[in-house]
Amino acid sequence: MKSRRPSGRQFVLSGCCFFFFFFFFGLLCILTSINEVLLQSLYNFGRLPFPALSANAKWSIDSHIIENSSSNDTRILLGVLTLPNKYERRQLLRLAYGTQSVAGAKIDVKFVFCNVTKDDERFTVALEIMRYDDIIILNCTESMNEGKTYTYFSSLPEMLNGSDRSDPPYHYVVKADDDTYFRFQALVDSLANLPREDLYYGFVIPCESMDPFKHYMAGMGYLVSWDIVEWVRSSDIPKQTLKGPEDKVFGQWLRDGRRGQNRYNAKWSMYNYPSAKADEKCSHELWPGTIAVHLLKTREMWIDTLSFFNVTQNLKTSKLY
Ligand SMILES: *[C@@H]1O[C@H](CO)[C@@H](O)[C@H](O)[C@H]1NC(C)=O
Ligand SMILES: *[C@@H]1O[C@H](CO)[C@@H](O)[C@H](O)[C@H]1NC(C)=O
Ligand SMILES: *[C@@H]1O[C@H](CO)[C@@H](O)[C@H](O)[C@H]1NC(C)=O
Ligand SMILES: *[C@@H]1O[C@H](CO)[C@@H](O)[C@H](O)[C@H]1NC(C)=O
Ligand SMILES: *[C@@H]1O[C@H](CO)[C@@H](O)[C@H](O)[C@H]1NC(C)=O
Ligand SMILES: *[C@@H]1O[C@H](CO)[C@@H](O)[C@H](O)[C@H]1NC(C)=O
Secondary structure (H helix, E strand, O other), rough: OHHHHHHHHHHHHHHHHHHHHHHHHHHHHHHHHHHHHHHHHHHHHHOOOOOOOOOOOOOOOOOOOOOOOOOEEEEEEEEOOOOOOHHHHHHHHHHHHHOOOOOOOOEEEEEEEEEOOOOOHHHHHHHHOOOOOOOOEEEEOOOOOHHHHHHHHHHHHHHHHOOOOOOOOOEEEEEEEEHHHHHHHHHHHHHHHOOOOOOOOOOOOOOOOOOOOOOOOOOEEEEEEEHHHHHHOOOOOHHHOOOHEEEEEHHHHHHOOOOOOOOEOOOOOOOOOOOOOOOOOEEEOOOOOOOOEEEOOOOOHHHHHHHHHOOOOOOOOOOOO
């Protein structure tokens, strides 16, 4: 008897201890999760400065690239003009861009296409939007030289217009090809001492030219400041020449409108992938100071380029592989 009673008390006591332990543990868990939800919603709130868009434009802010962004950061929209059926290229670009980190800037990568007309494409694009939220669908018809670039730039001010947006939504907007690989930190560093207004930046074409005022920027990828995006939307000059080789026509608008008075020729930090062809005058060997490489047409070229830039060097060690 004597020996059983204390053990019973001990039992109750340790039961109490267990109860309190679990109670506090549970409380802790609840507090932590509330905190997380709160943080997450604040986080999302900060990340989604733009409200819903027009019916045919799917938009939201891409979140996977920049962890440390402050309101003072340079905001860049990198729109990759591509086609709905190029799903595999988008996946490759998501990897190539999603694994880059940049200091001092926030770069949103979006894939841009016109009107999706095929049912199967509509379905996969819908899935992509649900999963990645990185697609812009413009009101245009997909075809070469029919004004997709115009629709891209001129649609942005309205698409990104909202009461709680940052002003401007982006400091710079890039139009890039889907066979171009941009290196974000190099791009951002090159912008550090350039004006945020009236800027037209890229690779001057023809290949031999080094004069950005005489010629225009190649379609591999060019960047303009936000005021030029707004000008494209509101000016009558672009509306007069909507058709034609898009990038050349873009250069003509700026010339005729006397815009882009700040020009920056990023040659030879931007160039075509090294080519064996003798007539490929726009190409250059891969080198560390690269901002963008163009004409990455095959998987081998992508792998060669990405491995040259050591993009997997920070792979974490793990017991799993
Ligand atoms: C914001 O950026 C400007 C110009 O780049 C700089 O002069 C200023 O110190 C920055 N402010 C903060 C809070 O980082
Ligand atoms: C993010 O911020 C932390 C602390 O301020 C800093 O240590 C880290 O290097 C930053 N990361 C990047 C990618 O800028
Ligand atoms: C799309 O463009 C066509 C022709 O350019 C126009 O008639 C139509 O109203 C536009 N649709 C929307 C939703 O803006
Ligand atoms: C979009 O595609 C539909 C067919 O699916 C077509 O009727 C419509 O005219 C297209 N809109 C534009 C602006 O090309
Ligand atoms: C943006 O929204 C404001 C207020 O709703 C409106 O006055 C302005 O015209 C809009 N701008 C564009 C480019 O749509
Ligand atoms: C890649 O890494 C190698 C070996 O560490 C180094 O020699 C090379 O300079 C790096 N390349 C670039 C572009 O940073």
